Amino acid sequence: MPMPFQKASEWIDAENAQDPNIEIEQNIEYPKELLYSNRMYERLMQFEPNASEEVQIASKAQHICRWKVARETYPMDRIGYLKWRENLKKFHAKTTATILEKAGYTDEFIARVSFLIEKKSLKKDAETQLLEDVICLVFLEYYLEAFVQKHDEEKLKNIIKKTWDKMSDKGHQEALKINYSEDNLHLIKASLGL
Structure with missing residues (x-):
């Protein structure tokens, strides 16, 4: 290094x-x-x-x-x-x-x-997009649960959808590999219509 x-x-x-x-x-x-x-x-x-x-x-x-x-x-x-x-x-x-x-x-x-x-030129600059993907992945893996405790289902679906929209296809693939609780996986799939 x-x-x-x-x-x-x-x-x-x-x-x-x-x-x-x-x-x-x-x-x-x-x-x-x-x-x-x-x-x-x-x-x-x-x-x-x-x-x-x-x-x-x-x-x-x-x-x-x-x-x-x-x-x-x-x-x-x-x-x-x-x-x-x-x-x-x-x-x-x-x-x-x-x-x-x-x-x-x-x-x-x-x-x-x-x-x-x-986070300038999101979706246009490859490295800004990479950073955004990582931010979203870290949120989904470590911080989604805290949001689940605080918000109702409609608000959560909106948060997940907005998070998903910021990510690249590669980010989406990685997000679906995260080890979610059964409830959170169900919530994510419902939010995204999967």
Whole structure:
């Protein structure tokens, strides 16, 4: 692994390790965004082992320091939600750019990682699409269950359909290999009319 990558990875992990929110995985407590970052990177390397260094870093930094931009600081409606999401992307990209600069990456490399984190040209840019596929796969594998507990069936079907629409055909094939609970598999198939 090239030296700047090693440094950047460690620094991204160090930032995410400061998350005060805790998630438990196999009886071990993790800072929430550190666990998310690890899941993103692992899933990327399974799904596309030859992913570029830019995508690898973007996968690790997708939610970097997310807890610092609280949802509650925006109006609790659809417009507020979309504004929060938009500002989060810029915040993640800027936070990552600072780390990459310190690690010695070129301006061109940093601009590309920012482009990916901000999910620009989805469906047109192959690497943005790859990152989106990984985001959706990680959501379906690790975070769908929490949504199932919180929302009614119609809302869940809508969330699954929107997630599916963002993915590529390759992403769809991979999503159907995930080991879901019987109820969640039924819900996914019902949402997609499979």
